[in-house]
Amino acid sequence: MERNADDMFGATGDQGSAGGTNSYGTSGAGMAGGETPAGGFSSGSSPSDAAGQMSGQTGRAEQAKEKVQDKLGQVKDKARDLQASLADRLDAGADKLRQRNQSATLAGATSTGGSAGIISEERVHNVQDSVARGMSKSADWLRNGDMKADIEKQVRENPGRTLLIALGVGYVLGKAFRNNR
Numbered sequence: 001m002e003r004n005a006d007d008m009f010g011a012t013g014d015q016g017s018a019g020g021t022n023s024y025g026t027s028g029a030g031m032a033g034g035e036t037p038a039g040g041f042s043s044g045s046s047p048s049d050a051a052g053q054m055s056g057q058t059g060r061a062e063q064a065k066e067k068v069q070d071k072l073g074q075v076k077d078k079a080r081d082l083q084a085s086l087a088d089r090l091d092a093g094a095d096k097l098r099q100r101n102q103s104a105t106l107a108g109a110t111s112t113g114g115s116a117g118i119i120s121e122e123r124v125h126n127v128q129d130s131v132a133r134g135m136s137k138s139a140d141w142l143r144n145g146d147m148k149a150d151i152e153k154q155v156r157e158n159p160g161r162t163l164l165i166a167l168g169v170g171y172v173l174g175k176a177f178r179n180n181r
Contacts, residue, residue: 087142094135101128 141150155162 083142083147087139090135090139090142094132094139097128097132097135101125101132 141147
């Protein structure tokens with residue numbers, strides 16, 4: 001670097017001239033000899049190039065948003081299918097319990113047993129009937145209920161019980177998946 005008459009480094013031209021090397025912010029030749037716009041450095045792209053880059057980025061963002069929405073729609077469809085499938089299985093299980101209960105009642109009517117056997121069979125029938133009704137109600141809730149609102153209400157009203165249920169379900173699912181390996 002050279003020193004000029006005013007003890008400034010790097011300035012080889014006249015300080016006041018437009019073509020000097022220290023003319024940043026004014027029009028004229030810069031250090032590399034290129035034209036700099038009035039008011040500062042040039043980034044090498046025009047405003048129309050920047051607008052094109054922005055519209056390209058916006059287009060990519062829109063495409064990404066559409067892909068995410070498509071995937072979300074697919075997940076929602078799968079969830080609805082699983083919900084309907086679970087409701088159907090609950091109804092089928094409730095029907096099997098009811099049929100088992102009826103066939104056991106018919107078999108119990110033809111056999112001659114003691115009063116203790118009749119009382120225990122009656123309890124079994126009551127439990128099976130109660131479970132079958134619960135399964136049917138659950139299936140109806142899965143088909144017709146607002147699951148999100150119901151779950152939010154349950155969590156707000158009974159957070160401890162909900163946490164215990166979630167832990168239990170997680171444990172059972174973990175065991176089921178671990179045993180399948």
